[in-house]
Amino acid sequence: MTSDNPVFDLLGAEGDDIEALTAYALYKRHKRAWAKEFTAASGSSPTLEDDKAFAKVASTEDQLERYRKDARDILIAFANQTVNESRADIEREAITARIEKAATEVGSQTSFWKQVGFGIVATAINTLILIILAVGIRLSGIDFLDMLQEIGAPTELEDSTSE
Incomplete structure (x- = not known):
């Protein structure tokens, strides 16, 4: 089936x-900009013959490929933006699902050694969380060792009263 528009x-x-629909939308945007410029330059709207002349120029293989490439670029950028905006949720849901699955599998096991394995996994997760917290605290510039030394160190007031 053919439409009234050859492009x-x-x-x-x-x-x-x-992709083809997006390329066609880019063609229509191009045509609209052309029509505005045409009207501004000539003082009148394009005629049917003018529209046909534009369509002929816009339907060269080179121009059609440009519309297709721009459409691909737009769609890829949109997909990347969507994934980036959803990345945190996707990661959180994936981790939660894995933890729930592991907990269900381990929780349903009844042998002593399987329960020991569950304890080891839980300890490893707890240790990993503590390591992440420690690294985060260190990267934020907080030094707990210096704080502890300052708490235990005698103040000047205590030094002068003990003498």
Whole structure:
């Protein structure tokens, strides 16, 4: 089936091909900008012949490929943005699902050695969390050893009263 617009057919925008539909939208945006410039320059709207001339220029293989490439770039950028915005949620859900699965598997096991394994896994997770906290505290510039030494060190007031 062909449409009234040859560019629509040349881009293959028929159906659910999101890339072709996006390329066609870019063509329409290009045509709209051209029509505004045409009207500003000539003082009148483009005629049907003017529209056909634009469509002929815009339907060269080089221009059609440019619309397709720009459409791919837009769709890739959109996909990357969507993944980046959802990354934290995806990671959190994946970790939660793994922990729940491990807990369910370990919790359903009844032998002594399986319970020992559960304890080891729980200890390893706890240790990992403590290591992450320690590294985070260190990276934030907090030094607990200096704080403890200052707490235990005698003050000047205590030094002068003990003499």
